[in-house]
Amino acid sequence: MRIVLIGPPGAGKGTQARILTERLSVPAVSSGDLLRAEIREGTVLGQLAKQHTDAGELVPDEVTTTMVTRRLGEPDAVGGFLLDGFPRTVRQAALLEESLAEGETTLDAVLAFDMPDDEIVQRLTGRRICPGCGTTVHVVFSPPRVPGRCDACGNELTRRADDTEETVLRRLAVYAEQTVPLLRWYADRGLLLRVDAMGTVPEISDRVCAALALTTP
Known part of the structure; x- marks a missing residue:
């Protein structure tokens, strides 16, 4: 299957992408990862970017x-x-459609993960990361045993620079302006499948499977 995952920051796209990758035995392609790799390797595209x-x-x-x-x-x-993370705009979607058409292929589905803005703000602003081992916790949903300290290695937990409320609200505004119109674009093509992103990871995974008409594991 050829699937695009769309959703606001913090809606759990990455987690569901990992689950679907294993389930469907297809690669997950992140435009951000590709961009960083091209820049790191010094390719022509990377230099231009x-x-x-x-x-x-x-x-x-x-x-x-x-x-x-x-x-x-x-x-x-x-x-x-x-x-995952591409396309972000209607222009990118149109370019992707043209490229796939040249190879005589098309997308099978576009999964849109829906979550209220206030929930996203709470999720991201409460996220803490251990700089030592990479463990991620949440001050409300999965708090560490010792406040401010990593359960795994004891290091002091930190907050990502882009997890401040101001930055999260700005990212949500950009998503509303640039990406929400893309949902209508894909809906007009009969590809859009909306998924409620609230709940546990297994619950959301079951909804994804139902939307794609896959049998649940």
């Missing part, structure tokens, strides 16, 4: 799309893939 990021500008849609579609042409993605 770095010029924009160093200047504080968005990487052009054409550059990002080229990175993604080239990855989708690799052998492990021939039978299907999950796209």
